[in-house]
Amino acid sequence: MLRMTNLSKVYRTHLIETHALRGFDIHVREGEFVAVTGPSGSGKTTFLNIAGLLETFSGGDYVLDGVNVKGMDDNARSKLRNEKLGFIFQGFNLIPDLNLFDNVDVPLRYRGFDAAERKRRIEDALGRVGLSSRVRHYPAELSGGQQQRVAIARALAGAPKLLLADEPTGNLDSQMARGVMELLEEINEQGTTILMVTHDPELAARAQRNVHIIDGQVSDLMRETTASLAAVGAASAANAFAADNT
Amino acid sequence: MFRYYFQLGIRSLRRNPMLTALMVVTLAVGVAASMATFTVLYTMSGDPIPHKSDRLFVPRMDNAPIVGYAAGDEPSDQMTYQDAINLLASGQGVRRTAVYGIGSAIDSGRADLPPILVQGVAPTRDFFAMFEVPFLYGGPWDAATEASARDAIVLSRETSEKLYGAGVNPVGKSVRIDDTEWRITGVADTWKPMPRYYRLINGNGGGFVGSEDFFLPFQAAIRHEFGNNGNNNCNGEGPKEPGFQGWIKSECDFIQFWFEGKSAADQPRLKEFLAAYVTDQKKLGRYPRPINVRLENVMEWMKHLGVVSADAKLSTWLAFGFLLVCLVNTVGLLLAKFSARAGEIGVRRALGATRPEIFRQFLTEAAVIGLVGGALGLMLSFGGLWLISLQSEEMALVAKMDWAMLATTLGLAVGASILAGLLPTWRACQVTPALQLKTQ
Numbered sequence: 207m208l209r210m211t212n213l214s215k216v217y218r219t220h221l222i223e224t225h226a227l228r229g230f231d232i233h234v235r236e237g238e239f240v241a242v243t244g245p246s247g248s249g250k251t252t253f254l255n256i257a258g259l260l261e262t263f264s265g266g267d268y269v270l271d272g273v274n275v276k277g278m279d280d281n282a283r284s285k286l287r288n289e290k291l292g293f294i295f296q297g298f299n300l301i302p303d304l305n306l307f308d309n310v311d312v313p314l315r316y317r318g319f320d321a322a323e324r325k326r327r328i329e330d331a332l333g334r335v336g337l338s339s340r341v342r343h344y345p346a347e348l349s350g351g352q353q354q355r356v357a358i359a360r361a362l363a364g365a366p367k368l369l370l371a372d373e374p375t376g377n378l379d380s381q382m383a384r385g386v387m388e389l390l391e392e393i394n395e396q397g398t399t400i401l402m403v404t405h406d407p408e409l410a411a412r413a414q415r416n417v418h419i420i421d422g423q424v425s426d427l428m429r430e431t432t433a434s435l436a437a438v439g440a441a442s443a444a445n446a447f448a449a450d451n452t
Numbered sequence: 453m454f455r456y457y458f459q460l461g462i463r464s465l466r467r468n469p470m471l472t473a474l475m476v477v478t479l480a481v482g483v484a485a486s487m488a489t490f491t492v493l494y495t496m497s498g499d500p501i502p503h504k505s506d507r508l509f510v511p512r513m514d515n516a517p518i519v520g521y522a523a524g525d526e527p528s529d530q531m532t533y534q535d536a537i538n539l540l541a542s543g544q545g546v547r548r549t550a551v552y553g554i555g556s557a558i559d560s561g562r563a564d565l566p567p568i569l570v571q572g573v574a575p576t577r578d579f580f581a582m583f584e585v586p587f588l589y590g591g592p593w594d595a596a597t598e599a600s601a602r603d604a605i606v607l608s609r610e611t612s613e614k615l616y617g618a619g620v621n622p623v624g625k626s627v628r629i630d631d632t633e634w635r636i637t638g639v640a641d642t643w644k645p646m647p648r649y650y651r652l653i654n655g656n657g658g659g660f661v662g663s664e665d666f667f668l669p670f671q672a673a674i675r676h677e678f679g680n681n682g683n684n685n686c687n688g689e690g691p692k693e694p695g696f697q698g699w700i701k702s703e704c705d706f707i708q709f710w711f712e713g714k715s716a717a718d719q720p721r722l723k724e725f726l727a728a729y730v731t732d733q734k735k736l737g738r739y740p741r742p743i744n745v746r747l748e749n750v751m752e753w754m755k756h757l758g759v760v761s762a763d764a765k766l767s768t769w770l771a772f773g774f775l776l777v778c779l780v781n782t783v784g785l786l787l788a789k790f791s792a793r794a795g796e797i798g799v800r801r802a803l804g805a806t807r808p809e810i811f812r813q814f815l816t817e818a819a820v821i822g823l824v825g826g827a828l829g830l831m832l833s834f835g836g837l838w839l840i841s842l843q844s845e846e847m848a849l850v851a852k853m854d855w856a857m858l859a860t861t862l863g864l865a866v867g868a869s870i871l872a873g874l875l876p877t878w879r880a881c882q883v884t885p886a887l888q889l890k891t892q
Binding site for chain 2: 260261278286300303313316361364
């Protein structure tokens, strides 16, 4: 699903060069739920931004669902992002003056679906997160947990291959966080690959696989859960372990 | 997607309503000021007879004495009776008319109605076809009447209604002017070309105000020695003989002359004819100056006479300058409005919007502001025109907005807001989504 090979990202000013990622290798298989952990400044967000095609990289290769994105122009990356990726942010990032229906509608508009198809997908996505009855509500009328559910519905509506979640429970209390996490697990069980950046070791522990980033490099594979082995197959998980740590 | 962007634009008006209101008012005031003054300029400088203005020509010939001659002198705007008669007989052009202003009192013969003071013109019968004067009843006097300078008259609708009442056809009746019976051949319907190009040098109103109450055959008016109600320019010595006959034999010019050509291409040929005519007249001892002839079509003629005042042009320039100031302000306000939307732009980009899509969305939002500003600007324009119309009777006539100006007002507002939106929209497109998403 996602493979980065010897990837590097350098931020340059006229005075200094900062290597946010260097020799970065990762391979995420279809159907996996991978948690990315690491200390602040380690490169987690840079990795997620590059994975989400929100930033370009300086060197190496990145293949997303069979498409090599190296050298792709901005428009092509936007199109690919719209078709293959879903985003969930720590701050929810809903558009405040659009109701839930219209918020979920945003990525579908850019996909070019007709009105009937969009309606079907929006209702389906909001139904999956348990907010069917609140389609005409505005984000400000919802709790934090509900807002994050809307963000998840928005990410799911386009049926993405890969869901990128950046601290999805960071702004939620523990009860709401648990609900959101259960929803993500459910989505993963239904076949969507999830890549989640988190500081929370408890959440990371619930992922099938952990990737730890330090100083812009993948440093260690923390663990794999038995659940993930069941989901993606023991053999492939073992291969992934080997591949990601060589 | 345009409909989607338009809907977002409408929604965006409600977001930060104070800023939106400021932009709309700024734009509306700028548009109203420029459109109110531009409407006046547009009416003043409009083509009063667009389908043939390029083939109606005013001849001008310099018959002034050699004393005081300076190279580059403009020939007189009118011509002498002698020249008018000669040019009428020349057969040049498809139609010709000499026109001069007359005024008198019409006696209807009714005991209950005192004589009506009227002002009009004495043209040839070609005048009516050349300038497309509409007729309510009858028509111009016939060729035989003209040839024998018989007493015929065309009344204006207004004059006819004063004399006979509305809905009465007076053709065939006679009216008395200065103890002469004039047979009515026609009643001209309301006819007020704007500007009044056929008689810009006149004694009853000016370039915009006034209309003709009656029309007498040119030669009949001369035969009855109607004086000129308008400018009379006697160069040099003036008439050598006394009285009306002395005046019309002199080099005094008081007649407006018009040719109608087959097409605009007749202009150089007619001008050559004028030069040849002056050469012939020189042999008769007239036209002491070097040959200096002009032949101007309607628009050139209006430009020559300065129908559009320099003040009107200056006001329009100033108003458009003011619009520019308003636009600069709108740019600033849009920058503030759009920069507050960086988070939304980041989200849209993350969800798959390309930069061109963001560009189109925000430019449409700017256009929606322009549309609302244009609607308000239109109302303010009407208010501005009303204020202008209070200045004078002439201004009241020209300060009127037609459909073209109405559409231009809305178009200008939308165009101006799109122009003002270009920089803020371009800035909006430069938003780095990754940065915005993290900082939201």
